[in-house]
Amino acid sequence: MGRTSDTPLHTALRTPEFWRCYALDGTDGFDVDATGERLAEEIGEPNLDLPVRPDWFLRLSLCFEVNLHTLYLCDLDPDEDYEDYEDDDEDVPVDSQLELGHWDQARWHPFCLRWEELEAVVRRMRAEPDRQQVSPEQAMLLLARWVGHGADEQDLLVARRRSVAGALERPGLFHGDDAARMAAGLLVAVSEDDYAWRWDAEKGWTFGGDYGCYSNRNDGHDFPFAEFAEFRQMLGVADEPASVR
16 A cells, blocks of 8 residues: 555645755745755655665655755565555665765765666556555656766756656646756756766776765765665666677
């Protein structure tokens, strides 16, 4: 049983203010901090499991009080009886919870997903939509925030922003230029011009450049490469790029 009740979080997800705050969009004097404090009072600090809840899944921890959001990779505890939990329960115990990245307004390390990984999570959610804590479309928007694009992927970034803008327009959240602005705020370009995705035979895909601090998914950080490879395998994402197969 997934989205069975209209919780304060689900109400917030249907408002432009939620997405503007999530994207740290201060355009036109929008007060991100005050809105975040109000959202925190309304929804608390929820965890969203995406998808619910195979052997490996992403857990998005939202903390609007200080606008600090963290994405984790989790796996199930083999000693836990999950029959006691509903699909929409928060804070379900896990065996491990490994940080992939975080967003805040200071020292952020967000870029930890590839676009095909986002797409694979959404496909998994579409296969069992009634079990999910949020809709697959909302999950796509939430996870877009964590996708990195290299400096050599500008055409892909433009095309994917159009997809994100369409997902914002369909439920009536934003329209036209506002939807395009928000899509750029959710699917952010890395400011360094040497950032790129690179395939490593041992670690898999890494993301970084000379200044490695915009992503944990590189040699400069403690990214859970082995566990993430298991997650990709569960999702059915290819283990290596076609050029080396």
